[in-house]
Amino acid sequence: MASVHVVKPGLLTTVQDRGRWGFQALGVSVAGPMDPVSHRIANAMAGNAVDAAALEVTLVGPELVFDDERIVAVAGAEFEITIDRDPVDATGCFVVPTGAALRFGRRVRGTRAYIAVAGGIDTPPVLGSRATHLPSAMGGFGGRALTVGDRLSCGAARPRPHAAAHARLAGVPHSVPDGRATLRILPGPQSDRFAAGALEALQSAPYRIASSSNRMGFRLSGPPLAHTRGADVISDATPLGVVQVPASGQPILLMADRQTSGGYPKIATVITADIGLAGQLGPGDTIAFAVCSPGEAMTALIGQEQHLMSVEAGRR
Protein backbone atom coordinates (compact mmCIF):
# COMPACT_ATOMS: atom_id res chain seq x y z
CA MET A 1 0.00 0.00 0.00
CA ALA A 2 1.34 3.42 -0.96
CA SER A 3 1.97 5.79 1.88
CA VAL A 4 2.95 9.32 2.79
CA HIS A 5 5.97 9.78 5.02
CA VAL A 6 6.03 12.62 7.54
CA VAL A 7 9.47 14.25 7.46
CA LYS A 8 8.34 17.28 9.49
CA PRO A 9 4.89 17.33 11.07
CA GLY A 10 4.29 21.10 11.25
CA LEU A 11 2.70 22.72 14.31
CA LEU A 12 -0.49 20.64 14.50
CA THR A 13 -1.35 18.40 11.57
CA THR A 14 -4.24 15.97 11.95
CA VAL A 15 -6.19 13.53 9.80
CA GLN A 16 -9.77 14.77 9.33
CA ASP A 17 -12.78 13.58 7.39
CA ARG A 18 -16.19 15.23 7.70
CA GLY A 19 -16.52 14.16 11.31
CA ARG A 20 -17.81 11.40 13.54
CA TRP A 21 -21.54 12.06 13.46
CA GLY A 22 -24.14 9.92 15.20
CA PHE A 23 -22.48 9.18 18.55
CA GLN A 24 -22.86 12.43 20.48
CA ALA A 25 -25.55 10.80 22.65
CA LEU A 26 -22.74 8.51 23.90
CA GLY A 27 -20.34 11.35 24.63
CA VAL A 28 -18.38 10.99 21.38
CA SER A 29 -17.40 14.34 19.87
CA VAL A 30 -17.84 15.05 16.17
CA ALA A 31 -14.36 16.50 15.43
CA GLY A 32 -13.79 16.94 11.66
CA PRO A 33 -12.31 19.92 9.82
CA MET A 34 -12.29 23.39 11.42
CA ASP A 35 -12.92 24.81 7.92
CA PRO A 36 -15.25 22.28 6.27
CA VAL A 37 -15.53 24.37 3.09
CA SER A 38 -11.80 24.29 2.33
CA HIS A 39 -11.69 20.60 3.30
CA ARG A 40 -14.37 19.88 0.72
CA ILE A 41 -12.63 21.97 -1.97
CA ALA A 42 -9.33 20.15 -1.39
CA ASN A 43 -11.03 16.77 -1.76
CA ALA A 44 -12.86 17.92 -4.89
CA MET A 45 -9.63 19.13 -6.49
CA ALA A 46 -7.89 15.84 -5.68
CA GLY A 47 -10.73 13.92 -7.26
CA ASN A 48 -11.82 12.43 -3.95
CA ALA A 49 -15.25 11.72 -2.53
CA VAL A 50 -16.53 14.36 -0.09
CA ASP A 51 -16.04 12.04 2.88
CA ALA A 52 -12.37 11.24 2.14
CA ALA A 53 -9.89 11.98 4.92
CA ALA A 54 -7.41 14.81 4.35
CA LEU A 55 -4.74 16.46 6.48
CA GLU A 56 -5.52 19.63 8.43
CA VAL A 57 -2.49 21.88 8.75
CA THR A 58 -2.33 24.57 11.44
CA LEU A 59 -0.22 27.76 11.08
CA VAL A 60 3.03 25.87 10.34
CA GLY A 61 2.86 23.26 7.60
CA PRO A 62 4.56 19.88 7.26
CA GLU A 63 7.11 18.32 4.95
CA LEU A 64 5.83 15.15 3.32
CA VAL A 65 7.35 12.56 1.00
CA PHE A 66 5.19 10.23 -1.05
CA ASP A 67 5.91 6.58 -1.90
CA ASP A 68 4.36 6.88 -5.32
CA GLU A 69 3.37 9.63 -7.72
CA ARG A 70 0.29 11.29 -6.25
CA ILE A 71 -2.10 14.04 -7.17
CA VAL A 72 -2.28 16.37 -4.20
CA ALA A 73 -4.55 19.37 -3.66
CA VAL A 74 -4.22 22.13 -1.08
CA ALA A 75 -7.00 24.52 -0.06
CA GLY A 76 -7.70 26.91 2.78
CA ALA A 77 -4.91 28.93 4.38
CA GLU A 78 -2.31 30.11 1.86
CA PHE A 79 1.28 28.98 2.30
CA GLU A 80 4.37 29.16 0.13
CA ILE A 81 4.65 25.56 -1.05
CA THR A 82 7.49 23.81 -2.85
CA ILE A 83 8.00 20.39 -4.41
CA ASP A 84 11.72 19.62 -4.20
CA ARG A 85 12.35 23.37 -3.85
CA ASP A 86 10.29 24.32 -6.92
CA PRO A 87 7.44 26.67 -5.99
CA VAL A 88 3.91 25.53 -6.78
CA ASP A 89 0.58 27.34 -6.63
CA ALA A 90 -0.21 28.27 -3.04
CA THR A 91 -3.60 26.66 -3.21
CA GLY A 92 -4.33 24.28 -6.02
CA CYS A 93 -3.75 20.85 -7.34
CA PHE A 94 -0.50 19.31 -8.51
CA VAL A 95 1.37 16.05 -9.07
CA VAL A 96 3.96 15.15 -6.47
CA PRO A 97 6.49 12.75 -8.06
CA THR A 98 7.62 9.58 -6.29
CA GLY A 99 10.10 10.42 -3.55
CA ALA A 100 9.69 14.18 -3.93
CA ALA A 101 9.32 16.40 -0.85
CA LEU A 102 6.21 18.51 -0.54
CA ARG A 103 7.21 21.38 1.76
CA PHE A 104 5.12 24.06 3.41
CA GLY A 105 6.99 27.35 3.85
CA ARG A 106 5.90 30.79 4.93
CA ARG A 107 2.23 31.26 5.77
CA VAL A 108 0.63 34.04 3.74
CA ARG A 109 -2.87 34.19 5.21
CA GLY A 110 -5.39 32.07 7.07
CA THR A 111 -4.80 29.53 9.82
CA ARG A 112 -5.66 26.06 8.48
CA ALA A 113 -4.85 24.45 5.15
CA TYR A 114 -6.14 21.11 3.91
CA ILE A 115 -3.95 18.66 2.03
CA ALA A 116 -6.03 16.17 0.08
CA VAL A 117 -4.17 13.24 -1.42
CA ALA A 118 -5.83 11.47 -4.35
CA GLY A 119 -7.30 8.31 -2.87
CA GLY A 120 -7.60 9.85 0.58
CA ILE A 121 -5.69 9.17 3.78
CA ASP A 122 -6.52 5.60 4.75
CA THR A 123 -6.21 5.37 8.52
CA PRO A 124 -8.53 2.84 10.22
CA PRO A 125 -12.01 4.29 10.78
CA VAL A 126 -13.14 4.48 14.41
CA LEU A 127 -16.93 4.43 14.88
CA GLY A 128 -17.26 5.03 11.16
CA SER A 129 -14.93 8.01 10.85
CA ARG A 130 -11.25 8.82 10.33
CA ALA A 131 -11.55 12.22 12.03
CA THR A 132 -8.99 12.88 14.78
CA HIS A 133 -10.47 14.00 18.10
CA LEU A 134 -7.48 15.15 20.11
CA PRO A 135 -9.02 15.41 23.63
CA SER A 136 -10.26 11.79 23.59
CA ALA A 137 -7.35 10.56 21.43
CA MET A 138 -9.79 8.98 18.99
CA GLY A 139 -9.50 8.38 15.26
CA GLY A 140 -7.05 9.64 12.67
CA PHE A 141 -3.46 8.48 13.16
CA GLY A 142 -3.44 6.91 16.63
CA GLY A 143 -5.77 9.63 17.94
CA ARG A 144 -3.01 12.23 17.82
CA ALA A 145 -1.38 14.92 15.71
CA LEU A 146 1.22 13.71 13.21
CA THR A 147 4.83 13.50 14.28
CA VAL A 148 8.21 12.89 12.64
CA GLY A 149 8.50 9.48 11.04
CA ASP A 150 4.78 8.69 10.79
CA ARG A 151 3.73 6.76 7.71
CA LEU A 152 0.14 7.17 6.58
CA SER A 153 -1.47 4.78 4.11
CA CYS A 154 -3.19 6.31 1.10
CA GLY A 155 -6.22 4.82 -0.62
CA ALA A 156 -6.37 3.91 -4.29
CA ALA A 157 -6.84 7.05 -6.39
CA ARG A 158 -9.86 7.22 -8.66
CA PRO A 159 -8.89 6.89 -12.31
CA ARG A 160 -8.99 10.33 -13.92
CA PRO A 161 -7.36 12.27 -16.76
CA HIS A 162 -3.84 13.08 -15.72
CA ALA A 163 -3.79 16.50 -17.36
CA ALA A 164 -6.59 17.71 -15.13
CA ALA A 165 -4.24 17.56 -12.19
CA HIS A 166 -2.24 20.49 -13.51
CA ALA A 167 -5.22 22.71 -14.15
CA ARG A 168 -5.49 25.54 -11.66
CA LEU A 169 -8.95 25.60 -10.24
CA ALA A 170 -10.58 28.71 -11.65
CA GLY A 171 -12.16 31.20 -9.29
CA VAL A 172 -12.42 29.51 -5.92
CA PRO A 173 -14.27 32.29 -4.13
CA HIS A 174 -13.89 30.92 -0.63
CA SER A 175 -11.85 33.87 0.47
CA VAL A 176 -9.55 33.13 3.38
CA PRO A 177 -9.67 35.83 6.05
CA ASP A 178 -6.49 37.59 7.09
CA GLY A 179 -6.65 37.91 10.86
CA ARG A 180 -10.24 39.10 11.18
CA ALA A 181 -13.69 38.06 10.08
CA THR A 182 -17.31 38.96 10.55
CA LEU A 183 -19.31 35.92 11.61
CA ARG A 184 -23.07 36.00 11.23
CA ILE A 185 -25.04 34.64 14.17
CA LEU A 186 -28.59 33.67 14.99
CA PRO A 187 -29.73 34.43 18.57
CA GLY A 188 -30.26 31.41 20.83
CA PRO A 189 -30.68 28.73 21.96
CA GLN A 190 -30.56 30.48 25.38
CA SER A 191 -30.46 34.21 24.62
CA ASP A 192 -33.29 34.55 27.18
CA ARG A 193 -30.73 33.78 29.92
CA PHE A 194 -28.92 37.08 29.21
CA ALA A 195 -29.55 40.64 30.31
CA ALA A 196 -31.23 43.08 27.94
CA GLY A 197 -28.56 44.53 25.71
CA ALA A 198 -26.26 41.49 25.84
CA LEU A 199 -26.90 40.61 22.20
CA GLU A 200 -26.13 44.25 21.27
CA ALA A 201 -22.96 44.13 23.39
CA LEU A 202 -21.87 41.00 21.53
CA GLN A 203 -22.05 42.97 18.27
CA SER A 204 -20.69 46.24 19.65
CA ALA A 205 -16.96 45.61 19.23
CA PRO A 206 -14.66 42.86 17.91
CA TYR A 207 -13.56 40.01 20.16
CA ARG A 208 -9.97 38.83 20.23
CA ILE A 209 -9.19 35.08 20.15
CA ALA A 210 -7.06 34.15 23.17
CA SER A 211 -3.83 32.16 22.89
CA SER A 212 -5.38 29.27 24.87
CA SER A 213 -7.79 28.62 21.99
CA ASN A 214 -7.66 25.33 20.13
CA ARG A 215 -9.75 22.97 18.02
CA MET A 216 -12.27 22.66 20.86
CA GLY A 217 -13.09 26.32 20.90
CA PHE A 218 -12.00 29.94 20.83
CA ARG A 219 -11.82 31.80 24.13
CA LEU A 220 -12.73 35.37 23.30
CA SER A 221 -12.02 38.67 25.00
CA GLY A 222 -14.14 41.74 24.39
CA PRO A 223 -17.31 43.37 25.71
CA PRO A 224 -18.58 41.32 28.70
CA LEU A 225 -22.00 39.69 28.46
CA ALA A 226 -24.24 39.68 31.54
CA HIS A 227 -26.43 36.75 32.56
CA THR A 228 -29.82 37.11 34.20
CA ARG A 229 -30.14 33.86 36.15
CA GLY A 230 -26.50 32.94 36.74
CA ALA A 231 -23.91 31.26 34.56
CA ASP A 232 -24.98 27.66 35.15
CA VAL A 233 -27.56 25.80 33.15
CA ILE A 234 -28.47 22.13 33.46
CA SER A 235 -25.94 20.48 31.14
CA ASP A 236 -27.23 20.24 27.59
CA ALA A 237 -25.96 19.74 24.07
CA THR A 238 -23.31 22.02 22.59
CA PRO A 239 -23.78 22.64 18.86
CA LEU A 240 -20.99 23.58 16.47
CA GLY A 241 -20.54 27.37 16.39
CA VAL A 242 -22.46 28.05 19.57
CA VAL A 243 -21.32 31.03 21.67
CA GLN A 244 -21.41 30.00 25.33
CA VAL A 245 -20.75 32.39 28.17
CA PRO A 246 -19.27 31.31 31.54
CA ALA A 247 -19.49 33.43 34.70
CA SER A 248 -16.65 35.71 33.55
CA GLY A 249 -18.96 37.12 30.86
CA GLN A 250 -16.28 36.47 28.22
CA PRO A 251 -17.68 34.22 25.50
CA ILE A 252 -16.29 30.95 24.11
CA LEU A 253 -17.01 29.96 20.51
CA LEU A 254 -17.28 26.16 20.29
CA MET A 255 -15.57 24.53 17.32
CA ALA A 256 -14.86 21.08 15.85
CA ASP A 257 -13.40 19.26 18.87
CA ARG A 258 -16.01 20.63 21.33
CA GLN A 259 -17.39 18.30 23.97
CA THR A 260 -20.87 16.94 23.32
CA SER A 261 -22.42 18.79 26.27
CA GLY A 262 -21.82 21.70 28.57
CA GLY A 263 -23.35 23.75 31.33
CA TYR A 264 -22.93 27.39 30.29
CA PRO A 265 -25.72 29.55 28.82
CA LYS A 266 -25.53 29.91 25.05
CA ILE A 267 -26.37 33.34 23.69
CA ALA A 268 -26.08 32.78 19.94
CA THR A 269 -24.90 30.40 17.23
CA VAL A 270 -22.70 31.10 14.19
CA ILE A 271 -24.54 30.26 10.96
CA THR A 272 -23.37 27.13 9.13
CA ALA A 273 -22.20 29.09 6.09
CA ASP A 274 -19.71 31.04 8.24
CA ILE A 275 -18.18 28.10 10.15
CA GLY A 276 -15.44 27.78 7.53
CA LEU A 277 -14.49 31.44 8.01
CA ALA A 278 -14.27 30.90 11.76
CA GLY A 279 -12.03 27.89 11.15
CA GLN A 280 -9.53 30.12 9.35
CA LEU A 281 -9.02 32.23 12.48
CA GLY A 282 -6.48 31.57 15.20
CA PRO A 283 -5.01 33.05 18.38
CA GLY A 284 -4.70 36.85 18.20
CA ASP A 285 -7.24 37.18 15.38
CA THR A 286 -10.47 39.09 15.87
CA ILE A 287 -14.13 38.28 15.33
CA ALA A 288 -16.98 40.72 14.75
CA PHE A 289 -20.37 39.14 15.39
CA ALA A 290 -23.42 40.27 13.41
CA VAL A 291 -26.96 39.00 13.91
CA CYS A 292 -28.66 37.95 10.70
CA SER A 293 -32.06 36.47 9.85
CA PRO A 294 -32.75 32.74 9.39
CA GLY A 295 -33.51 33.56 5.74
CA GLU A 296 -30.10 35.18 5.25
CA ALA A 297 -28.43 32.18 6.88
CA MET A 298 -30.20 29.81 4.49
CA THR A 299 -29.49 31.97 1.42
CA ALA A 300 -25.79 32.07 2.34
CA LEU A 301 -25.67 28.30 2.82
CA ILE A 302 -27.43 27.59 -0.48
CA GLY A 303 -25.03 29.95 -2.31
CA GLN A 304 -22.05 28.20 -0.72
CA GLU A 305 -23.43 24.76 -1.59
CA GLN A 306 -24.03 25.75 -5.23
CA HIS A 307 -20.45 26.91 -5.48
CA LEU A 308 -19.08 23.74 -3.88
CA MET A 309 -21.18 21.57 -6.17
CA SER A 310 -19.85 23.42 -9.21
CA VAL A 311 -16.29 22.83 -7.97
CA GLU A 312 -17.05 19.14 -7.50
CA ALA A 313 -18.74 18.85 -10.91
CA GLY A 314 -15.77 20.58 -12.57
CA ARG A 315 -13.28 18.08 -11.19
CA ARG A 316 -15.16 14.87 -11.74
Add this chain to the structure above:
Amino acid sequence: MSAFRIVAAGDSALIVEFEERIDPEVNARAVALAERLHVDPVAGVRDVVPTYRSVAVYFDPLRTAHDALMARLEREAAAPLPAARPAHDVLRLPVCYGGEFGPDLAAVAGFGGISETAAIDLHTKNTYHVFMLGFAPGLAYLGIVDERIAAPRRDTPRVRVPRGSVGIAGGQTGVYPSETPGGWQIIGRTPLLPFDLTRPNPFLMRAGDAVRFDAIDRVEFDRLEREVR
Protein backbone atom coordinates in the same frame (compact mmCIF):
# COMPACT_ATOMS: atom_id res chain seq x y z
CA MET B 1 -48.62 15.99 29.03
CA SER B 2 -45.63 17.94 30.31
CA ALA B 3 -44.54 21.37 29.14
CA PHE B 4 -41.96 21.71 26.40
CA ARG B 5 -40.65 24.27 23.95
CA ILE B 6 -38.59 23.98 20.79
CA VAL B 7 -35.80 26.49 20.20
CA ALA B 8 -33.35 26.83 17.33
CA ALA B 9 -29.59 26.72 17.87
CA GLY B 10 -28.38 28.34 14.68
CA ASP B 11 -29.62 27.01 11.34
CA SER B 12 -28.78 23.33 11.76
CA ALA B 13 -30.01 22.31 15.22
CA LEU B 14 -33.31 22.33 17.06
CA ILE B 15 -33.46 21.84 20.82
CA VAL B 16 -36.55 20.37 22.44
CA GLU B 17 -36.57 21.59 26.03
CA PHE B 18 -38.67 19.97 28.73
CA GLU B 19 -39.09 21.27 32.28
CA GLU B 20 -35.99 22.88 33.72
CA ARG B 21 -35.06 20.48 36.50
CA ILE B 22 -32.98 17.35 37.09
CA ASP B 23 -35.66 14.72 37.48
CA PRO B 24 -35.75 11.15 36.15
CA GLU B 25 -39.32 11.68 34.90
CA VAL B 26 -38.43 14.78 32.90
CA ASN B 27 -35.32 13.02 31.58
CA ALA B 28 -37.38 9.99 30.58
CA ARG B 29 -39.34 12.23 28.20
CA ALA B 30 -36.11 13.42 26.56
CA VAL B 31 -34.78 9.87 26.26
CA ALA B 32 -38.08 8.60 24.84
CA LEU B 33 -38.15 11.38 22.24
CA ALA B 34 -34.59 10.60 21.16
CA GLU B 35 -35.44 6.90 21.01
CA ARG B 36 -38.41 7.51 18.70
CA LEU B 37 -36.26 9.62 16.38
CA HIS B 38 -33.68 6.84 16.37
CA VAL B 39 -36.21 4.12 15.53
CA ASP B 40 -37.99 6.16 12.87
CA PRO B 41 -35.43 8.69 11.61
CA VAL B 42 -36.22 11.94 9.81
CA ALA B 43 -34.38 12.43 6.50
CA GLY B 44 -31.49 14.90 6.89
CA VAL B 45 -31.07 14.44 10.66
CA ARG B 46 -27.41 13.76 11.51
CA ASP B 47 -27.49 13.23 15.26
CA VAL B 48 -29.99 13.16 18.12
CA VAL B 49 -28.62 13.93 21.57
CA PRO B 50 -30.72 13.56 24.72
CA THR B 51 -29.44 15.41 27.80
CA TYR B 52 -30.87 15.99 31.32
CA ARG B 53 -33.97 17.87 30.22
CA SER B 54 -33.65 18.43 26.49
CA VAL B 55 -32.96 16.79 23.16
CA ALA B 56 -30.71 18.33 20.51
CA VAL B 57 -31.59 17.39 16.94
CA TYR B 58 -28.75 18.13 14.53
CA PHE B 59 -29.69 18.23 10.86
CA ASP B 60 -28.36 19.19 7.46
CA PRO B 61 -30.45 22.26 6.58
CA LEU B 62 -30.00 21.63 2.84
CA ARG B 63 -31.43 18.11 3.08
CA THR B 64 -34.11 18.50 5.75
CA ALA B 65 -37.73 19.58 5.41
CA HIS B 66 -37.65 22.05 8.31
CA ASP B 67 -41.41 22.39 8.81
CA ALA B 68 -41.92 18.62 8.71
CA LEU B 69 -39.12 18.12 11.25
CA MET B 70 -40.64 20.76 13.51
CA ALA B 71 -44.09 19.15 13.27
CA ARG B 72 -42.64 15.73 14.05
CA LEU B 73 -40.78 17.06 17.11
CA GLU B 74 -43.91 18.77 18.41
CA ARG B 75 -45.92 15.59 18.00
CA GLU B 76 -43.29 13.34 19.61
CA ALA B 77 -42.57 15.73 22.48
CA ALA B 78 -46.25 15.75 23.40
CA ALA B 79 -46.64 11.96 23.13
CA PRO B 80 -47.23 9.96 26.32
CA LEU B 81 -44.28 8.24 27.99
CA PRO B 82 -43.69 4.57 27.27
CA ALA B 83 -44.01 2.13 30.19
CA ALA B 84 -41.03 2.00 32.53
CA ARG B 85 -38.37 -0.59 31.80
CA PRO B 86 -38.64 -3.86 33.72
CA ALA B 87 -36.42 -4.30 36.75
CA HIS B 88 -34.20 -6.99 35.20
CA ASP B 89 -32.74 -4.31 32.93
CA VAL B 90 -30.74 -2.90 35.84
CA LEU B 91 -27.02 -2.93 35.03
CA ARG B 92 -24.89 -3.95 38.01
CA LEU B 93 -21.44 -2.44 38.35
CA PRO B 94 -19.02 -4.06 40.83
CA VAL B 95 -16.95 -1.49 42.73
CA CYS B 96 -13.97 -1.89 45.02
CA TYR B 97 -14.45 1.04 47.42
CA GLY B 98 -11.86 3.02 49.38
CA GLY B 99 -8.14 2.43 49.74
CA GLU B 100 -5.95 3.36 46.80
CA PHE B 101 -8.98 3.09 44.47
CA GLY B 102 -11.10 5.53 46.48
CA PRO B 103 -8.88 8.28 47.91
CA ASP B 104 -11.89 10.55 48.61
CA LEU B 105 -14.07 7.98 50.41
CA ALA B 106 -13.08 9.41 53.80
CA ALA B 107 -13.93 12.95 52.67
CA VAL B 108 -17.31 11.83 51.32
CA ALA B 109 -18.07 10.02 54.59
CA GLY B 110 -16.91 13.10 56.48
CA PHE B 111 -19.27 15.27 54.42
CA GLY B 112 -22.22 13.31 55.80
CA GLY B 113 -20.74 12.77 59.26
CA ILE B 114 -20.96 9.00 58.78
CA SER B 115 -18.54 6.07 58.63
CA GLU B 116 -16.93 4.93 55.38
CA THR B 117 -18.92 1.71 55.59
CA ALA B 118 -22.14 3.70 55.91
CA ALA B 119 -21.13 5.84 52.91
CA ILE B 120 -20.59 2.69 50.83
CA ASP B 121 -23.97 1.34 51.96
CA LEU B 122 -25.65 4.58 50.86
CA HIS B 123 -23.91 4.52 47.46
CA THR B 124 -24.89 0.89 46.81
CA LYS B 125 -28.50 1.06 48.05
CA ASN B 126 -29.89 3.35 45.30
CA THR B 127 -30.82 2.33 41.79
CA TYR B 128 -29.46 5.15 39.67
CA HIS B 129 -30.90 6.60 36.51
CA VAL B 130 -28.53 7.32 33.60
CA PHE B 131 -29.55 10.89 32.78
CA MET B 132 -27.15 11.40 29.90
CA LEU B 133 -23.70 10.74 28.50
CA GLY B 134 -21.31 13.58 27.75
CA PHE B 135 -17.92 15.17 28.36
CA ALA B 136 -16.03 12.09 27.10
CA PRO B 137 -16.92 8.88 25.21
CA GLY B 138 -18.93 6.62 27.51
CA LEU B 139 -19.09 9.02 30.47
CA ALA B 140 -22.55 8.58 32.02
CA TYR B 141 -24.14 11.01 34.47
CA LEU B 142 -26.02 8.96 37.10
CA GLY B 143 -28.35 10.12 39.82
CA ILE B 144 -29.65 10.83 42.22
CA VAL B 145 -27.12 10.33 45.04
CA ASP B 146 -28.34 10.22 48.67
CA GLU B 147 -27.88 13.72 50.07
CA ARG B 148 -25.72 12.43 52.96
CA ILE B 149 -22.96 11.51 50.50
CA ALA B 150 -23.65 14.19 47.88
CA ALA B 151 -20.29 15.90 48.45
CA PRO B 152 -19.42 18.73 46.05
CA ARG B 153 -16.55 18.51 43.57
CA ARG B 154 -13.01 18.78 44.91
CA ASP B 155 -11.68 22.33 45.19
CA THR B 156 -8.68 21.33 43.10
CA PRO B 157 -9.33 18.84 40.30
CA ARG B 158 -6.90 15.94 39.97
CA VAL B 159 -4.59 16.04 36.97
CA ARG B 160 -5.06 12.33 36.44
CA VAL B 161 -8.04 10.17 37.39
CA PRO B 162 -7.60 6.48 36.45
CA ARG B 163 -10.01 4.72 34.14
CA GLY B 164 -12.84 3.00 35.99
CA SER B 165 -12.77 5.42 38.93
CA VAL B 166 -16.19 5.90 40.54
CA GLY B 167 -16.88 9.45 41.61
CA ILE B 168 -19.46 11.68 43.26
CA ALA B 169 -20.17 15.32 42.43
CA GLY B 170 -23.13 16.60 44.39
CA GLY B 171 -26.21 14.62 43.43
CA GLN B 172 -24.40 12.96 40.53
CA THR B 173 -22.30 9.83 40.43
CA GLY B 174 -20.47 8.16 37.57
CA VAL B 175 -17.54 6.17 36.27
CA TYR B 176 -14.54 7.67 34.45
CA PRO B 177 -14.39 5.75 31.14
CA SER B 178 -10.81 6.79 30.41
CA GLU B 179 -7.93 8.39 32.26
CA THR B 180 -8.59 12.14 32.30
CA PRO B 181 -8.22 15.12 34.59
CA GLY B 182 -11.24 15.35 36.90
CA GLY B 183 -12.72 17.02 39.95
CA TRP B 184 -15.18 14.43 41.21
CA GLN B 185 -14.74 12.85 44.66
CA ILE B 186 -13.26 9.42 43.88
CA ILE B 187 -14.67 6.71 46.17
CA GLY B 188 -13.78 3.47 44.37
CA ARG B 189 -13.04 1.73 41.11
CA THR B 190 -14.87 -0.73 38.87
CA PRO B 191 -13.01 -3.33 36.80
CA LEU B 192 -15.62 -2.98 34.03
CA LEU B 193 -14.93 -0.62 31.15
CA PRO B 194 -17.71 1.89 30.39
CA PHE B 195 -16.13 2.44 26.96
CA ASP B 196 -14.14 -0.20 25.09
CA LEU B 197 -13.78 -0.06 21.31
CA THR B 198 -12.73 -3.72 21.19
CA ARG B 199 -16.23 -4.85 22.27
CA PRO B 200 -19.05 -5.30 19.72
CA ASN B 201 -20.96 -2.73 21.75
CA PRO B 202 -18.30 -0.33 23.02
CA PHE B 203 -20.70 1.50 25.36
CA LEU B 204 -21.77 -0.07 28.67
CA MET B 205 -24.47 2.50 29.46
CA ARG B 206 -26.99 4.58 27.55
CA ALA B 207 -29.22 7.44 28.62
CA GLY B 208 -32.32 6.04 30.33
CA ASP B 209 -30.61 2.91 31.70
CA ALA B 210 -30.84 1.88 35.35
CA VAL B 211 -27.62 1.12 37.24
CA ARG B 212 -26.70 -0.25 40.68
CA PHE B 213 -23.29 -0.51 42.29
CA ASP B 214 -22.20 -3.61 44.23
CA ALA B 215 -19.30 -3.52 46.70
CA ILE B 216 -16.55 -6.05 45.97
CA ASP B 217 -13.18 -6.69 47.59
CA ARG B 218 -9.75 -6.36 46.00
CA VAL B 219 -9.48 -10.08 45.24
CA GLU B 220 -12.74 -10.01 43.34
CA PHE B 221 -11.70 -6.78 41.59
CA ASP B 222 -8.47 -8.38 40.38
CA ARG B 223 -10.31 -11.49 39.20
CA LEU B 224 -12.90 -9.48 37.26
CA GLU B 225 -10.27 -7.21 35.79
CA ARG B 226 -8.41 -10.22 34.38
CA GLU B 227 -11.70 -11.51 33.00
CA VAL B 228 -12.76 -8.37 31.15
CA ARG B 229 -9.45 -7.00 29.87
